[in-house]
Amino acid sequence: MGDTRPIGVFDSGLGGLTVAKEIFRLMPWERIIYLGDTARVPYGGKSEETIRRFGLQDARTLLDLNVKMLIVACNTVSSVAIDYLERHIKDVPVIGVVLPGARAAATRSAEKRIGVIGTAATVRSGAYAKAINSIDPSIKVYGKPCPLFVPLVEEGMIDNDITRLAVQHYLYEMVDLGIDTLILGCTHYPILMEVIQSTVGNRIQLVDSALWTAKEAQHIMKATGTEYPAAQSHSKSMEQQERQAAVKRAAGQFSADNSEGVAASRFLVSDVTPNFESVAETLLGAGLPSIEKVSVEELEEKEV
Amino acid sequence: MGDTRPIGVFDSGLGGLTVAKEIFRLMPWERIIYLGDTARVPYGGKSEETIRRFGLQDARTLLDLNVKMLIVACNTVSSVAIDYLERHIKDVPVIGVVLPGARAAATRSAEKRIGVIGTAATVRSGAYAKAINSIDPSIKVYGKPCPLFVPLVEEGMIDNDITRLAVQHYLYEMVDLGIDTLILGCTHYPILMEVIQSTVGNRIQLVDSALWTAKEAQHIMKATGTEYPAAQSHSKSMEQQERQAAVKRAAGQFSADNSEGVAASRFLVSDVTPNFESVAETLLGAGLPSIEKVSVEELEEKEV
Numbered sequence: 001m002g003d004t005r006p007i008g009v010f011d012s013g014l015g016g017l018t019v020a021k022e023i024f025r026l027m028p029w030e031r032i033i034y035l036g037d038t039a040r041v042p043y044g045g046k047s048e049e050t051i052r053r054f055g056l057q058d059a060r061t062l063l064d065l066n067v068k069m070l071i072v073a074c075n076t077v078s079s080v081a082i083d084y085l086e087r088h089i090k091d092v093p094v095i096g097v098v099l100p101g102a103r104a105a106a107t108r109s110a111e112k113r114i115g116v117i118g119t120a121a122t123v124r125s126g127a128y129a130k131a132i133n134s135i136d137p138s139i140k141v142y143g144k145p146c147p148l149f150v151p152l153v154e155e156g157m158i159d160n161d162i163t164r165l166a167v168q169h170y171l172y173e174m175v176d177l178g179i180d181t182l183i184l185g186c187t188h189y190p191i192l193m194e195v196i197q198s199t200v201g202n203r204i205q206l207v208d209s210a211l212w213t214a215k216e217a218q219h220i221m222k223a224t225g226t227e228y229p230a231a232q233s234h235s236k237s238m239e240q241q242e243r244q245a246a247v248k249r250a251a252g253q254f255s256a257d258n259s260e261g262v263a264a265s266r267f268l269v270s271d272v273t274p275n276f277e278s279v280a281e282t283l284l285g286a287g288l289p290s291i292e293k294v295s296v297e298e299l300e301e302k303e304v
Numbered sequence: 305m306g307d308t309r310p311i312g313v314f315d316s317g318l319g320g321l322t323v324a325k326e327i328f329r330l331m332p333w334e335r336i337i338y339l340g341d342t343a344r345v346p347y348g349g350k351s352e353e354t355i356r357r358f359g360l361q362d363a364r365t366l367l368d369l370n371v372k373m374l375i376v377a378c379n380t381v382s383s384v385a386i387d388y389l390e391r392h393i394k395d396v397p398v399i400g401v402v403l404p405g406a407r408a409a410a411t412r413s414a415e416k417r418i419g420v421i422g423t424a425a426t427v428r429s430g431a432y433a434k435a436i437n438s439i440d441p442s443i444k445v446y447g448k449p450c451p452l453f454v455p456l457v458e459e460g461m462i463d464n465d466i467t468r469l470a471v472q473h474y475l476y477e478m479v480d481l482g483i484d485t486l487i488l489g490c491t492h493y494p495i496l497m498e499v500i501q502s503t504v505g506n507r508i509q510l511v512d513s514a515l516w517t518a519k520e521a522q523h524i525m526k527a528t529g530t531e532y533p534a535a536q537s538h539s540k541s542m543e544q545q546e547r548q549a550a551v552k553r554a555a556g557q558f559s560a561d562n563s564e565g566v567a568a569s570r571f572l573v574s575d576v577t578p579n580f581e582s583v584a585e586t587l588l589g590a591g592l593p594s595i596e597k598v599s600v601e602e603l604e605e606k607e608v
Contacts, residue, residue, distance in 0.1 A: 039354050121578075162466060162473060165469060166466055271350050273351055
């Protein structure tokens, strides 16, 4: 039993590589086809209509490549268009990053006050608040768009004065509002985890949607018997592997298992942007083996 | 004599409205059709191939609307693809923002040391340096990409601590190199003129490509007799108008002539983005009367 097909993961750009990274870490035996719409990135400031249209084009590009599952690693598309995608895609499970992140936050917030940061579109959609309140209506959710965080990460300004000021600028209100949990509702934001944590203080717990989305994907594949066949034998030694990986992480090394997953996977982009190598390395924690250029726009004709 | 057709102006997004603003100020009788490719903005981090393709799609969208001249208000497209566009477009004059800005800077730099700031693609292309050195090969040109400036302007952070730190971060090297002239090689940057000037000091002269591009357009239309027919009668009273406009500007009011030009013009976008109103007002100095949504992607089929 099992399913040898790859998992499809897409994002507006390279940010979704933080989700791919967690999948490689959690399920080193799985193969991924990653698609980044780098020709049209970012989606966060665009209209809902355009986000839906672009999201469906991205999804169909991956479905044409015979993936067994679709992970919408883009918070903006997950927030605005997940229902739309689910209506149009019936053949494989579709997982967004919002629900897993919202669930993790809802079970962690003792004070029942959660902050959500993301793009303008993600925050405006209220998708995280809706998901959290469907679990517990008494939780207060505060959203704040942080449009400077993505360009800061892509500029490699991970921890300097400008980044620190920007974090203060966006987050001081939320700290004042007494949140105890903060959802990093954009795939780029985990890269800023340390500077965010040191700015908001240790009383506030950060929730990384990327990690919980990878766990959700594993859960669904286990339940439907669609893990990669090697998963079972791997699983036996998982505890041991996890211990090894922890040692490597502590030593600042990228897990060998992850490199294996990376090497067996494919990375598609709609534009080979000049700085993709450095950005990808920041986000994935490893260099990309090779990338392939695809057109996502030409799929437009298929839409009704 | 004269030509009643509108002037076509395009940019990757709304930044080119700073060029439209200078046209309205200089030639209040002219009509503009402005196109902003807001669905795919920004172009500055994309590959040359994609920038050329998008630029030609934008240009053709305007040519289909019967414009008498094409102004490439986008520094990135002007830097990377102006020759490509000129090869493909034979019917109307094509003007980029690079050459007018380069000329103005070359004649102003006494120390023969000019700085150029813009997107990554603009600076990497070396287009400003090439244009400047074709006028005077002894001028030293220093380029610096400033990817944070556009998001800062679009966030409305025109003059705060974060913006000031970012300006220092990007420009301190150039100041040390002894430039006496700095080209604002991106349509968003004139909005940051004051904070840039106060950071680099008054010894350094700022050159706004938008202004010099509008002058170049006027020069060409005069030479080819394609000004709007009303231009002649307007011209008689131009000195008087200019005096009135100066008084209004000093009083912080937008010129009545400009509002007239804005009202008679059309503004096309490929996506009606949620924040376009506030961004447009920042860049144009006036609200947009109305916008029309167009598709620029579907023109792809026409390309060879």
